[in-house]
Amino acid sequence: AQRVTQPEKLLSVFKGAPVELKCNYSYSGSPELFWYVQYSRQRLQLLLRHISRESIKGFTADLNKGETSFHLKKPFAQEEDSAMYYCALSGSSNTGKLIFGQGTTLQVKP
Amino acid sequence: EPEVTQTPSHQVTQMGQEVILRCVPISNHLYFYWYRQILGQKVEFLVSFYNNEISEKSEIFDDQFSVERPDGSNFTLKIRSTKLEDSAMYFCASLRGVAEQFFGPGTRLTVL
Numbered sequence: 131a132q133r134v135t136q137p138e139k140l141l142s143v144f145k146g147a148p149v150e151l152k153c154n155y156s157y158s159g160s161p162e163l164f165w166y167v168q169y170s171r172q173r174l175q176l177l178l179r180h181i182s183r184e185s186i187k188g189f190t191a192d193l194n195k196g197e198t199s200f201h202l203k204k205p206f207a208q209e210e211d212s213a214m215y216y217c218a219l220s221g222s223s224n225t226g227k228l229i230f231g232q233g234t235t236l237q238v239k240p
Numbered sequence: 241e242p243e244v245t246q247t248p249s250h251q252v253t254q255m256g257q258e259v260i261l262r263c264v265p266i267s268n269h270l271y272f273y274w275y276r277q278i279l280g281q282k283v284e285f286l287v288s289f290y291n292n293e294i295s296e297k298s299e300i301f302d303d304q305f306s307v308e309r310p311d312g313s314n315f316t317l318k319i320r321s322t323k324l325e326d327s328a329m330y331f332c333a334s335l336r337g338v339a340e341q342f343f344g345p346g347t348r349l350t351v352l
Contacts (some may be wrong), residue, residue: 175343226271226341228283230284
């Protein structure tokens with residue numbers, strides 16, 4: 131079964147501290163992994179996809195197939211990073227459907 | 241920058257009533273989706289639509305649900321006889337090809 135797990139519902143850090151939002155997935159093939167972000171009162175928007183291997187707003191995520199993980203990291207958190215973060219997987223179907231994790235609320239305190 | 245739009249932003253209905261949620265995807269996109277999020281739970285896939293037909297649906301998407309693209313621009317989700325457990329945020333998304341899905345702002349459905 132395809133599944134995405136985000137073990138933390140809430141992650142609270144101080145400004146300038148490093149951040150790691152955890153994501154583990156269950157999938158037998160070669161998945162495509164994404165991080166979506168939802169800022170307060172805004173829509174879901176793509177932050178990162180593993181294929182592009184880029185850094186957006188200082189965030190990076192590396193796909194670790196051995197550990198079936200796609201953790202999101204940022205070395206120095208900013209207050210404007212406070213948001214809900216969703217890890218998502220696009221798997222075996224060729225329809226592009228996304229399977230989401232539960233989401234992690236990141237709270238960056240001043 | 242083009243965006244996916246959804247109307248209404250909030251719909252309140254009585255149990256057993258029919259509701260239609262509307263979405264206008266980005267104009268040159270080819271794949272369309274509905275997701276829902278019950279309060280406090282994860283975003284769940286409902287259905288995908290391509291080339292004027294359903295390409296995949298989840299177990300949630302039973303006979304009470306239907307989708308249409310009636311005029312080449314709107315993409316609608318109909319719930320024939322709403323239940324209390326249909327109360328959720330419903331998100332529409334569209335995709336051009338091998339790229340990101342763009343999400344609408346969502347419609348909050350409240351079934352009383």
